[in-house]
Amino acid sequence: MNALGTHTLKSYDQQLTHLMDLIFAMGAHVQVLAGIAKQALHMREEALVMQAKAEDKEINRLEGLLEMAATETLALQNPLAVDLRFVTSALKISAMLERAGDLAKNVVKRSAHLGGYSSTETLAALEHMADIVTDMLNDALDAVKRRDAQKALDVWKRDDEVDDLYHAVFSAVQREMLESAANIPSCTHVVFMAKNLERMADYVTNLAKTVHYIVTGHPADKSLLKQ
Numbered sequence: 001m002n003a004l005g006t007h008t009l010k011s012y013d014q015q016l017t018h019l020m021d022l023i024f025a026m027g028a029h030v031q032v033l034a035g036i037a038k039q040a041l042h043m044r045e046e047a048l049v050m051q052a053k054a055e056d057k058e059i060n061r062l063e064g065l066l067e068m069a070a071t072e073t074l075a076l077q078n079p080l081a082v083d084l085r086f087v088t089s090a091l092k093i094s095a096m097l098e099r100a101g102d103l104a105k106n107v108v109k110r111s112a113h114l115g116g117y118s119s120t121e122t123l124a125a126l127e128h129m130a131d132i133v134t135d136m137l138n139d140a141l142d143a144v145k146r147r148d149a150q151k152a153l154d155v156w157k158r159d160d161e162v163d164d165l166y167h168a169v170f171s172a173v174q175r176e177m178l179e180s181a182a183n184i185p186s187c188t189h190v191v192f193m194a195k196n197l198e199r200m201a202d203y204v205t206n207l208a209k210t211v212h213y214i215v216t217g218h219p220a221d222k223s224l225l226k227q
Contacts, residue, residue, distance in 0.1 A: 013077040015033060015073045016083065018089045020145070022066040026097040027141040029059045033104035034200070038130040039129075041123055052108035059101040062066035066094040069171040082147075088214045092210055093144070100137070100203040110189040117186040122172045126190070129165045129197040132158060136204045143208060149215040155208035157225055162201035 033055045040048045070090050072077065079087050108129075117123075136155050143151040173187045173194075209220040 001104040008194055011114050012073075012079075014134075015069065015077060016079075016086070017088065019066065019069055019073065021092055022062055022069060022139060023090060023097070023144060026062045026094060026101075027137065029055050029058050029062070030101045031137055033059075033062045033101050033108075034130055034134045034137065037104045037107040037111075038127055038134075040108045041114075041126055041130075043116055044110065044111050045117045049108055049112055052105045052178075056101050056105045059098055062079070063098045066090060070094075082214065082217070083223045085217065089214050093207055094209075096207045100200045103200045103203070107193045107196050108192050113189050114186050117183075117190065119172065119176060119190075122169055122176070122190060125165050125172070126194060126197065127170045129162055129169075129194065129201075132165070133160050133197055133200045133204060136201060136208075140204050140208045140211065142146055143211045144214075147154065147211070147215050149212045152208040152215075153220070153225065156205050156212075156220065159201050159205045166194050166198040 033052055036048055036052050036055070041051075045139050070087050071163055073087050136158050142148070142157045143155065170191060176183045177187045210221040212218075
């Protein structure tokens with residue numbers, strides 16, 4: 001290969017690595033936001049809301065950088081096969097991470113309105129949801145790094161756990177609202193918080209499905225979950 005070809009190949013590899021680095025940077029901030037959301041279930045401090053907003057702002061900034069980097073790679077490098085799937089999917093992944101960050105931020109903002117809400121059962125379920133979502137995100141990002149289709153499917157399989165917890169929270173909150181009308185305002189926030197965590201799991205699941213597509217070239221199908 002001539003010097004020009006070597007230089008071009010090096011530049012191409014650097015662009016792909018840069019895209020991967022931006023995905024991981026966004027993912028790291030979403031992980032931090034998920035942790036803040038869990039912390040806010042009990043602390044409910046304005047400082048946590050401000051911290052969540054700062055993390056979300058950085059996620060948005062990184063999304064913009066990733067969009068520009070992916071567009072440049074597509075325009076200048078003309079990637080093929082798995083590289084093309086990765087570059088085009090990176091745009092989808094960034095959007096999923098940005099939305100997951102928004103949802104985590106909303107959990108933190110709503111926690112500030114819980115007042116003296118202290119249902120041990122419901123708060124424990126919300127914490128468990130946050131833990132599972134964080135684990136799913138960690139594994140999904142690792143699947144991106146390793147281009148591991150099976151690990152991506154394992155993430156997808158955990159989505160049902162979050163759905164079950166959401167339904168448990170919803171049922172518990174319904175009972176609490178029936179017990180006393182005074183519970184309705186804070187319980188309404190709890191329902192939305194649970195829904196936000198459930199939707200976060202959905203976005204992480206979609207991220208995992210995207211990893212499966214990058215690696216295999218085929219859309220993830222539910223039949224794969226039975227394997």
